[in-house]
Amino acid sequence: MKIRGSILLAAVLLTAAIPSWGQGISVRVNGDPVVFSGTGPVSIDGRVLVPLRGVLEKMGAFVDWAPATRTVGAQKGTTNVQLKIGARSATVNGNPVALDVPAMIITGSTMVPLRFVGEALGAGVVWDVTTKTVDISTTGTGAGTGTDQPLTEGVTITSFVHDADGWLKGGSSLRAVLRGTADGAASFQIPGVVTSVNMRQISSGVYEGAWTVPAGSKLAMSGVAVIGQLKVGQAQQLIQAAQLISLDSVAPKIKDMLPAEGARIAAASPSVSAVFDDESGSGIDTSAVKFVLDGADKSQDAVVTPSFISYRPTAALKAGAHKVDLTVADAAGNTASQTWSFNVTDVKSVITSLDVSGSAELDPGDVIMVTMKGEAGGTASFAIGKKVASVAMAEAPAGTYVGRYTIKKTDDLTGETIVATLKTKAGQSYTISDEDRIGGDKAPDKPVIVSPKEGTTPTSPMTVTGTAAAKSRVRLTVEYTTVLLGAVPVGGTLSEQTVETAADGTFKSQPVKLQTLLGGKNTTYTITVVAVNANGDESEPVTVTVKGS
Secondary structure (H helix, E strand, O other), X not given: OOOOOXXXXXXXXXXXXXXXXXXXXXXEEOOEEOOOOOOOOEEEOOEEEEEHHHHHHHOOOEEEEEOOOOEEEEEEOOEEEEEEOOOOEEEEOXXXXXXXXXXXXXXXXXXXXXXXXXXXXXXEEEEEOOOOEEEEEOOOOOOOOOOOOOOOOOOOEEEEEEOOOOEEOOXXXXXXEEEEOOOOEEEEEEOOOEEEEEEEEEEOOEEEXXXXXXXXXXXXXXXXXXXXXXXXXXXEEEEEOOOOEEEEOOOOEEEEEEOOOOOEEOOOOOOEEEEEEOOOOOOEOHHHOEEEEOOEEOHHHOEEOOOEEEEOXXXXXXXXXXXXXXXXXXXXXXXXEEEEEEEEOOOOOOXXXXXXEXXXXXXXXXXXXXXXXXXXXXXXXEEEOOOEEEEEEEEOOOOEEEEEEEOOOOOOOOOOOEEEEEEOOOOOEEEEEOOOOOOOOOOOOOOEEEEOOOOOOOOOOEOOEEEOXXXXXXXXXXXXXXXXXXXXXXXXXXXXXXXXXXXXXXXXXXXXXXXXXHHOEEEEEEEEEEEEOOOOOEOOOEEEEEEOO
8 A cells, every 4th residue: 555655855864953044154165155056054953064065075075975874975185084864973084973963964965063074174163153154274273253152042952753663553652752952842743633742841851742643533644744843932943753654543444245245155165255445544464364254264275465355165165154254454453344144055056157258457348248157047137346236148048148348438347346146037046256356457547636736825625626537546645845944844744535436537535724834934735646446556646736825
């Protein structure tokens, strides 16, 4: 399932605090200004951070990036520096050097504390508080006139972490810890889920808070951000935890059981199957599926996929009632159970065989032909899941019943099962199902988003409409990105839904409340829609980006 499309999270790595400000800071190397084409210098936790590449290259250093280990290497003369993103220390010629704040990536640029540049490469570094200028001298003396003092606005966050690991289900708890300025007011929020969770100060500058996923809630979202907030007087700092969370409090569904409840089966070894539907959840855990027939666990003998289970008895079943107990669980641990019964008759000659042709990969205009053999003189028909209710079958010659169905443009029958019914001259009805489900190799066509349009500013709550295959389903995700306090972009998932299409192929989402998160500016929302067939195959995604008001 899920993971699903891309998350619009600007790179705020590990537990880096949001910069308190960064406008107007300039850098000079040996008196020459450093021109930054992207992110410029910023202040974080009372320390000025500068883009590593721009400054080091100005100083004549060679910079190398190792994406596998997220490590920056810098070489100048005989000095070699290794700096790992998020680490509180670096190495200079193999020797550890402590950092006031960890290096991080901000909008694509690797940022390091200015003091580290001086200590690591022997340069003189001076901060001029009056002109907000960083002067770096490769001769070891600075050109500035001020002093290198920490920058602060009265509140600092040094770290924000939570203990959520994997999927959270109803009743699961998330514990968050924020460290920063003492005696403030701390809280955290999960956009699109909970607006504010208070955190209490358990020791000087250490705040703790917990939130429990409400039991019975209908949450199914992945890639959700957790954002901490600390206020001291009128000043405040914000921080996004490095690890996104995933929520699934909705149990999977079991449907389309075959043989159907109370069905009369003439075959002694019928195929027994059911379909799983976890919608936008964490996905079926196939190892947790338990299939019991007449009190005997047959799970190891069944074919289990993330979409369905199928079992065919190796020995003929005795005439009479047979009971199925099926239990499934998703990756978050939500469970669902279904019990049903069917009857095997002692009349083995009523239906002797079923043959289906043309049910592989289907296109509009293709024909499915169903042939059933059994007792002569009856009335026969077949159905394709719940999407094609009843197709008459003609008897010719005696005891052979044939029916045909032509695929329409609006049909999405992938994963459906064909069930044929024979009503005898005595008025009794018997069924038989095909062992194989239809298709499965062809991905659905791309859906179309009709509203909202690209680049528009929709009203809140927002409703997404569009078209896809008739009587199918689409998975819809709304992700956001915003800039908090004029600093680093943050983002995550605001809503994730699975929507059924109508008979004409149209779909309409549940309302999505658009939020300007924590005073964030220039919020944008990306809507992604993916069509999903009965086998769980997905179409290419379709996206639309809209603006917040």
